Amino acid sequence: xxxxxxxxxxxxxxxxxxxxxxxxxxxxxxxxxxxxxxxxxxxxxxxxxxxxxxxxxxxxxxxxxxxxxxxxxxxxxxxxxxxxxxxxxxxxxxxxxxxxxxxxxxxxxxxxxxxxxxxxxxxxxxxxxxxxxxxxxxxxxxxxxxxxxxxxxxxxxxxxxxxxxxxxxxxxxxxxxxxxxxxxxxxxxxxxxxxxxxxxxxxxxxxxxxxxxxxxxxxxxxxxxxxxxxxxxxxxxxxxxxxxxxxxxxxxxxxxxxxxxxxxxxxxxxxxxxxxxxxxxxxxxxxxxxxxxxxxxxxxxxxxxxxxxxxxxxxxxxxxxxxxxxxxxxxxxxxxxxxxxxxxxxxxxxxxxxxxxxxxxxxxxxxxxxxxxxxxxxxxxxxxxxxxxxxxxxxxxxxxxxxxxxxxxxxxxxxxxxxxxxxxxxxxxxxxxxxxxxxxxxxxxxxxxxxxxxxxxxxxxxxxxxxxxxxxxxxxxxxxxxxxxxxxxxxxxxxxxxxxxxxxxxxxxxxxxxxxxxxxxxxxxxxxxxxxxxxxxxxxxxxxxxxxxxxxxxxxxxxxxxxxxxxxxxxxxxxxxxxxxxxxxxxxxxxxxxxxxxxxxxxxxxxxxxxxxxxxxxxxxxxxxxxxxxxxxxxxxxxxxxxxxxxxxxxxxxxxxxx
Numbered sequence: 001x002x003x004x005x006x007x008x009x010x011x012x013x014x015x016x017x018x019x020x021x022x023x024x025x026x027x028x029x030x031x032x033x034x035x036x037x038x039x040x041x042x043x044x045x046x047x048x049x050x051x052x053x054x055x056x057x058x059x060x061x062x063x064x065x066x067x068x069x070x071x072x073x074x075x076x077x078x079x080x081x082x083x084x085x086x087x088x089x090x091x092x093x094x095x096x097x098x099x100x101x102x103x104x105x106x107x108x109x110x111x112x113x114x115x116x117x118x119x120x121x122x123x124x125x126x127x128x129x130x131x132x133x134x135x136x137x138x139x140x141x142x143x144x145x146x147x148x149x150x151x152x153x154x155x156x157x158x159x160x161x162x163x164x165x166x167x168x169x170x171x172x173x174x175x176x177x178x179x180x181x182x183x184x185x186x187x188x189x190x191x192x193x194x195x196x197x198x199x200x201x202x203x204x205x206x207x208x209x210x211x212x213x214x215x216x217x218x219x220x221x222x223x224x225x226x227x228x229x230x231x232x233x234x235x236x237x238x239x240x241x242x243x244x245x246x247x248x249x250x251x252x253x254x255x256x257x258x259x260x261x262x263x264x265x266x267x268x269x270x271x272x273x274x275x276x277x278x279x280x281x282x283x284x285x286x287x288x289x290x291x292x293x294x295x296x297x298x299x300x301x302x303x304x305x306x307x308x309x310x311x312x313x314x315x316x317x318x319x320x321x322x323x324x325x326x327x328x329x330x331x332x333x334x335x336x337x338x339x340x341x342x343x344x345x346x347x348x349x350x351x352x353x354x355x356x357x358x359x360x361x362x363x364x365x366x367x368x369x370x371x372x373x374x375x376x377x378x379x380x381x382x383x384x385x386x387x388x389x390x391x392x393x394x395x396x397x398x399x400x401x402x403x404x405x406x407x408x409x410x411x412x413x414x415x416x417x418x419x420x421x422x423x424x425x426x427x428x429x430x431x432x433x434x435x436x437x438x439x440x441x442x443x444x445x446x447x448x449x450x451x452x453x454x455x456x457x458x459x460x461x462x463x464x465x466x467x468x469x470x471x472x473x474x475x476x477x478x479x480x481x482x483x484x485x486x487x488x489x490x491x492x493x494x495x496x497x498x499x500x501x502x503x504x505x506x507x508x509x510x511x512x513x514x515x516x517x518x519x520x521x522x523x524x525x526x527x528x529x530x531x532x533x534x535x536x537x538x539x540x541x542x543x544x545x546x547x548x549x550x551x552x553x554x555x556x557x558x559x560x561x562x563x564x565x566x567x568x569x570x571x572x573x574x575x576x577x578x579x580x581x582x583x584x585x586x587x588x589x590x591x592x593x594x595x596x597x598x599x600x601x602x603x604x605x606x607x608x609x610x611x612x613x614x615x616x617x618x619x620x621x622x623x624x625x626x627x628x629x630x631x632x633x634x635x636x637x638x639x640x641x642x643x644x645x646x647x648x649x650x651x652x653x654x655x656x657x658x659x
Contacts, residue, residue, distance in 0.1 A: 028496040030526035032241045032503070035097035038472025039507045046510075047101050050406065057312070057408055061113040061355040067165050068115025072129060074157045074253070082153045082255035083130060085111055087238040096240035098507045103515065106313070106413045107245035109355070114250075116161050119350050120301050124166065126158035131232075131249040132182040132352050134158045135305070137298070139276025142172030146305065147183040147352050148190045151255025155189030171195075172276040176205040176262065177307035177352055178293035179212035185257040196260050202275070205262035206284050208292040213259060214545055216291070218553045220322060222650040228321040230656060233516035235523055235530055242519060247313050247413030247512030248353050259544060266294050283338060285309055288331035291324070295338050302347040304363070309334055310370045312354040312408065316415035317377070318423035320513055325427045328378035328420065335371040339364060366409060373410045376400060377417060381424040390433035391425040416511050445659050448486035458484055458491060465497060474508075477501045485525070486659045495658075499525035502657075521657040529653050542617045543610050547581065550616055551592025557647045560588035568643050571597045571604040574612060585646065602639035606632040 035043070072085035088111040090096075095104035114128035119135070126134040126149075134155060135146035143162070148155040163169065171191060176184045187203070188196065195201045216224075229235055232252050233243035243251065264273075266282045273280050282296045289308045297304050308315070309331060317326045349363040350356035357366045377398070384394045395418040404410050412418075432439065441447065455461050461484050468477045481498040484491060499522040506518030523530070545553075563585055572581040582596040607615070611630050614620040622640060625631035633640060 028493045028500075030496060030499070033500055034241075035507050036472065036504050038474070039504045040097045042472075042508045043095070043097060043099070043101055050102060050411075051408075052101070052105070054408070057109055057355070060357065061109045063355070063358070064118035065113070066116040066118060066124075067161065069129065069157060069161060072114045074129065074154050074255075076153050076255055082151055083251070083253040085114060085128070085250065088112075088250070090238075090240055091244070098240045099244050100508055100510045100515070102411055102510045103244060103247065103413060103512055105408075106247060106411070106512070109312075110245055110250050113355070116158075116165055117355075119356050120303055120348055123298070123301055123303055123350070124162060125350065125356075126161065127355065128250055129158055130154040130182065130186070130253045131246065131251065132308075133350075133354075134186075135350065135352075136162050137278055137301075138166075138169070139172050139278050141276055142170040144173045144175065144276055144278060145171055145190050146175045147177050148174060149186035149253065150182040151186045151253040151257060152189035153186075153255035154253045155186030157189075159190050171201060173202045173204065174260070175296075176203065176209060176213075177295075177305070178206065178290035179209055179216065180290055180308070181213070181257065182252065183308075183352055184213060184259060186253075186255070187260045188256070188258040191260070196258075199261075199263050202264055203260050203262045204264045204266065204273070204275070206266045206282075206286070206292045206294040207268055208286065209262055209265070210259075210544070211546060211549065212291040215549055216323065218545065218549055219556050221553075222652060224322045226652065226654060227656070229532075230517045230520035231319070231321045231513045233512075233520065235520050236516065243516065245413070245512040246516070248311065248315075261544065270294075281342075283334070283341065285330075285334040287327050288334055289315060289326060295334070297338075297342040297346070299345065302345050304338065304342050304346045304349045306335075306338065306349055306351045306367070308352045310349065310351055310367055311414070313413040314373060314410055314415045314417065314420065316423075317374075317420040318426070319415075320419070320517060325423045327427065328374045328424055332371050332373075332375035332378065335367055335374075339367050339371070343367075369404060369407045369410055373400070373404055374420075376404060377420045378424050381421045382428065385425055385429060390435070391422050391429075391431075392433075394425060395419070395421040412511050414511060414513060416514065445486050448483040448659075451483040452487040455480070455483075458488060458494065462493060462497070465494075469497065469501060472504075474501050474505050478505065482657075485657075489659050495525045498657075499523075524655065524657050528658075529655055531653055539614065539619060542613050542619060545613055545617070547579075547609070547612070548592060548594065550613060551581075551583065551590065554592075554616055554647065555590040557650070558585065558588075558590045559646055559648050563590075563646045564588045566642065566646060567602075568639055569598040569601045570639070570643065571601040572612065573597075573604070573606045574609040575606055576608040576610070579609065585643065601635055602643075603633055603635035603637065605640070606634075 073081060074083040076082050091108050091111055095101040110128055117125050117127055119125055122138040124136045130149040132147055132149060134149050137144040174187060174190065191201055232246055236243040266284060268284050270283045279299050280296050282294050285293045285295055293307055295305060295307050295309065317328050343364055346363050347360055348356050348358045349366060357363045380398055381394055398417055398421045400417060452458060452461065461480060465477050465481055478498065478501050481494055481501065484494045485498055502518045502522040506515045509515040509518060566585045568585040570583040572583060580595060580597055582593040582598055584591045607630055611625060615622055615625060622631060626633065
């Protein structure tokens with residue numbers, strides 16, 4: 001559940017404003033502001049630059065519509081809404097001045113076209129009832145389900161809608177296209193817990209799925225989840241001044257998440273399978289949009305599923321929530337390979353987001369533009385880098401040719417050319433631009449104090465920032481006021497003007513996630529960090545974490561300063577499986593060694609592999625497990641107590657735009 005910390009409105013005017021500034025922002029307070037004159041001009045100018053008269057996507061997004069859920073609202077067993085689109089009805093009108101008109105168009109295509117759709121006879125999709133699509137393929141005995149969404153509630157509602165409209169069918173197989181949670185975490189909504197436990201229904205996934213699906217959210221999970229709140233606009237109300245779209249889809253559902261272990265794995269070389277009477281040809285595509293992913297072709301339907309490597313948007317080569325930088329060259333080549341292998345027979349292309357493209361020539365043109373989109377960013381970034389331009393300079397000047405940029409499916413609703421160029425540069429050359437002034441910079445808070453002093457103090461900065469704000473020079477105002485806010489975080493006028501600046505940048509952003517980050521940053525500046533309850537990892541997921549990955553995650557939580565002088569060796573014997581581990585803390589680091597024990601341990605632990613995961617994940621304390629007889633300790637019990645005190649507990653609610 002989302003919790004909002006509502007603070008009282010602060011209306012004291014701390015600094016006199018010019019008449020022009022008041023016309024644009026009103027008083028320097030913590031209230032949402034309208035679009036400024038500069039933002040209105042920016043957004044209206046875009047309507048003259050892009051082919052808004054081309055409404056083909058609106059016909060494609062509606063094509064094959066069968067039915068939807070009333071109000072597009074889905075609730076959990078307790079009656080709490082986990083997904084709903086009633087609040088998005090404001091999108092039915094013309095674009096508001098507070099929203100980039102191109103993003104408004106994408107938001108309409110996503111939010112206003114929700115429910116069950118036919119792709120071709122025998123293939124159907126649940127669209128816009130979660131961030132991603134769920135696809136249902138009619139097999140001989142039941143449904144083959146591709147990507148069962150983020151939450152069990154949305155997946156169950158989508159399956160129920162299909163059964164109601166198309167006839168009741170059991171689920172005969174599940175396919176996970178890749179290792180991102182919006183494509184697998186709702187699996188318990190389409191399979192029963194018994195089916196998941198006994199493996200009676202095949203779950204097919206690419207090689208490496210289980211490790212990657214868990215690992216991305218383990219080692220850097222806390223910071224990634226915090227940033228994801230901003231990326232997906234979870235803290236923003238749905239409105240023309242708030243959340244409009246993520247670009248890749250609508251909101252992420254807020255229900256119960258889970259995972260399942262694949263019963264059949266597609267090897268790196270790909271595979272051909274007959275699943276419930278349906279022939280499928282798989283191609284593995286690792287290391288592009290996801291660490292492990294695959295696309296596949298249905299010969300009897302002449303249908304090509306491109307998973308998430310072809311979408312109706314430029315995707316992220318680097319995602320703002322934080323993840324490993326993606327390989328643009330490999331991404332382009334995977335699309336090319338799919339075209340070469342299946343292009344002649346393909347009559348429809350569909351993906352795990354957005355709507356399909358029908359017709360062979362139309363599908364191949366769409367894929368060719370997507371292929372060239374990623375290759376252009378890759379090649380031209382490296383061309384400019386080899387001319388000596390740094391990462392920021394390249395991102396500033398790189399522009400797509402009109403043949404690519406005026407294709408709606410290539411617009412930056414999720415990823416952007418600017419960030420994509422930086423991602424390519426960073427993948428090959430890292431963050432350092434070669435200028436030694438940037439080799440050893442001061443930390444942000446210390447540098448901020450110096451910047452403020454050098455710029456003449458806060459009054460001088462505010463006076464100039466106000467004038468630049470009125471001129472619409474928002475990027476520069478944001479760069480300058482960042483230093484004042486970090487130097488004097490209680491300077492409310494600076495915080496409010498920076499919030500107003502972020503807000504206008506958000507209103508202008510074509511990327512849904514840029515908009516969400518800007519507007520979420522403005523909320524933090526105006527109201528502080530909005531507290532959200534600590535989320536304990538579901539026991540089902542913890543029980544599936546590979547043990548080596550568990551110890552890797554513990555090593556990240558180990559406080560190196562506290563552990564600097566520790567010398568602890570724990571022998572671990574798992575009573576339910578024939579495995580043992582040695583955990584060593586020394587020199588401020590933690591190592592987990594499989595199939596090894598120390599001859600001189602600090603303590604020896606005997607417990608089940610599940611309880612080991614529960615204890616080391618913090619779900620059950622060691623004293624409780626000892627009392628219940630689930631954990632037996634030999635040797636020095638104080639060593640286990642000392643061990644437990646060496647680990648940090650991460651704060652889920654840390655600041656992002658304030659110190």
